[in-house]
Amino acid sequence: MSVNTTTTADSPASATKGVSLPAPAAATGNAKIMRTAGVILLAIGVAAPFLSGNFLIFQLTMMMIYAIAILGLNILTGINGQFSLGHGAFYAVGAYTAAIMMDQFGVGYLWTLPMAGIICFMVGFLFGLPALRLDGVYLALATFALAVVTPQLFKLSPFEHWTSGVMGIVISKPDAPFGLPLNPDQWLYFLTFAIGLLAYVCARNLVGSRTGRALMAIRDNPIAARSMGVNTALFKSLAFGVSALYTGVAGALGAIVVQYISPDSFHFALSVALVVGLVVGGVGWLPGALFGGAFIMFVPNIAEELSKGLSGAVYGVIMILMMYAIPTGLGGLLKAALGALSKRSMTR
């Protein structure tokens, strides 16, 4: 028995290939494990801000914000199979929407979130239309171009009246409402936590719905999907829109939490980081977004601690080693492990 487990742990990739569809009984067993894990995570999530200092709370909030953005990217890449190396652009649009609404029009910060979502949905949908013509590497490059252009677009002089150009916009930190006994950091943590949870539930439902199946059919084989009556053009653009919506809301939250935005906060490195988070968490596995968020939030700091001068190199090495160890991300590893587990329980 122990021999069995070691072999599967050593080669997750081959294990994934070997796993056939688990029997229903085993599947519910897995679902139980997942649910328990979810409840534990939730409990930790609620308790965390009371047990840690303000800076750690801020970092955890940012981690969840990245997770929401990665969730959006996962809907596009993992579920619909379209690459994007430019999601930082949608993050930036969301952040600027929130900041400009608060700064120029004095709108309350909560109201900026749905607005950022709507605007990003439209931007994403519109960007999705030309993107229909591209796939694979070409789409990756076109979106990469978008990511590179973004900071320069926000520096443009015609928009300077709203964006204040390179100077950026400073936002004041909101206090907890209704006299809740929370400091602003804790309040923002819980706000992000709630929105993240809502985003996750919506994404799950979307993936489980008819629309979700259509999106996955397009990912697996666009031509077959089309011949089965799926409107590929519409659904692909919609996937772009929804994905941008998630990332835009994350961007708006990010602007509120960081309290400052400028064009250079949205350097293309942000887009690259989101992709790294997506892959580390597991492409197509929604909860992986949280791990991806944790990776891009904390691992660069760890690298910095290991070596000041070579922090970039350390981060790069960690990234590459991660890909050797788990080429399909944490999601793939987990799937392989659970598959092996349920197989064993079946034979028992």
Next chain:
Amino acid sequence: MELLAQQLITGIATGGIYACMALAVVMIYQAIHHLNFAQGEMAMFSTFVAWQMLAWGVPYWLVIPLTVVISFAGGVAIERLVIRPLGDAPVLSHIVVFIGLFAIINSLAGFIWDFTIKPFPSPFGEGSQFGGLISNHQIGMIAVTMTVLVMLFLFFQYTRVGLAMRAAAENPASARLVGIRVGWMIALGWGMAAAIGAIAGILIAPIVFLEPNMMLSILLYGFAGAVLGGLTSPTGAVFGGFMVGIIENLAGTYIPVIGGELKLPIALFLIVTVLVFKPTGLFGRTVVQRV
């Protein structure tokens, strides 16, 4: 009129650099069907190696071949040590590994040679021809790019190794059956791409100055050129590189809002536009796929 000619020539000259970079990108894309995001950093590192040798007093005519050889070995080593163990992992995992390589090489160069900007002498010396219209360096750049292109063409068309490399890229299984060592052909592709990158780096360094981040925008233009010409065609890549150089210069000069800062966006915007109408690039071929 003189301004136009001047800008055209400058465009062609910088286009030569992009063409070199695009060529390197296409080389690797042909061999492994992935876009190497670390390509620019590899070229940057090679250029630093050349700079270091120059600083040690090695004569220029010796520095260039030495750098090319070192870069070639480096490219092969990266393929063997880093890329090969990855096997047939998903595309996105490859992209993450490239990003990792990017971070490592960039940080390493910054650590060894620090981030200050260094001047880099031109291999063709100072001075200019035709009454200051074009500098010696620009002429040299165009000539070198064209030479490299012709040599590559001959290599892939007429030599045994070149044909074997093409076969390995086209159909790995069949190539293996006729006795081609496909793994080594891929490594060779990496080595050659690194060597071409080194040449591009040495040519561009006198213009943009040497520093660890010098290659980022160059790589983007290289990608743009490669995509414009079609990722499956080396000739297309070179043509695309020249086009991007010309477009970028003319747009920067004649469209007032754009100016220097927005050159990059406008070039990329043009590329996206071309792609929308011609998704496989100007010279690319359409891949027919079975359902």
